[in-house]
Amino acid sequence: MSAAEFITVSNKNGIATITLNRPDLRNAINDQMRAELIEAFNEAGADKEVRGIILTGAGKGFCSGGDIGGMRARLDAPAGEVAFNGWKRQQSTHRGVAAIHGISKPVIAAVNGAAFGLGLDMALACDFIIAAEGAKMSMSFVKRGLVSDGGGMYFLPRRVGLAKAKELILTAKVVETEEALRIGMIDRVATPEALLEQAQAWAEELTIGSPAAIALTKEIIDRTFESTDEQVFSMGRKAQAICYTTAEHRKSVEDFLNKTSK
Structure with a gap:
């Protein structure tokens, strides 16, 4: 700054x-x-x-x-x-x-x-x-x-x-x-x-979670009172699709699977 x-x-x-x-x-x-x-x-x-x-x-x-x-x-x-x-x-x-x-x-x-x-x-x-x-x-x-x-x-x-x-x-x-x-x-x-x-x-x-998940969650929750349930569901679907692609999600799934496979 x-x-x-x-x-x-x-x-x-x-x-x-x-x-x-x-x-x-x-x-x-x-x-x-x-x-x-x-x-x-x-x-x-x-x-x-x-x-x-x-x-x-x-x-x-x-x-x-x-x-x-x-x-x-x-x-x-x-x-x-x-x-x-x-x-x-x-x-x-x-x-x-x-x-x-x-x-x-x-x-x-x-x-x-x-x-x-x-x-x-x-x-x-x-x-x-x-x-x-x-x-x-x-x-x-x-x-x-x-x-x-x-x-x-x-x-x-x-x-x-x-x-x-x-x-x-x-x-x-x-x-x-x-x-x-x-x-x-x-x-x-x-x-x-x-x-x-x-x-x-x-x-x-x-802030322990994925930055992408936190950012998308904030954006949706901040609009909840002005939105219908279907609008919130729609925003959630799109946000989840983005989260599927993040490195944090991939790593967390791989870590979980590796632990359960032992």
């Missing part, structure tokens, strides 16, 4: 940890950080040595949401340009969320502190969420007169159900880890000191 100012990337045992790195601003997202985040995910997706990804934040917070400087610039724009400029910025936001959600490798959000607004949307875009004890989460958009624009209206109902998602979005309620775990907003809780260690171990566990 080219030099980045607001994103850091490290690798351990095939797991890339992508860290939002503006700790003085609780990792608020600005345009440059978003571009660096997209680049980091694209590079991790293309790197055959990377099997899984952890997304976390530097310092005390995961991500406080969109940078207030961008909001101020939006208000200062000429009235006739506000809507079109906003549309273009939204495209950039959605490219960032799509880079997280659309990657073919398992992604765990390690929420080390506050995840508000767009920060929570980004965590929800990951496949799994583990949060540190004491972390707080909020769909805080209505407090700024805005709608959830980073995918939260898509991802949150799939985790907590439609009515609960509406309640959390419309009230901007701050949810702490125990409640978040109880309602299914997050999947696991860890102590702050053990958060990244447990995320690493979980990521390694999730």
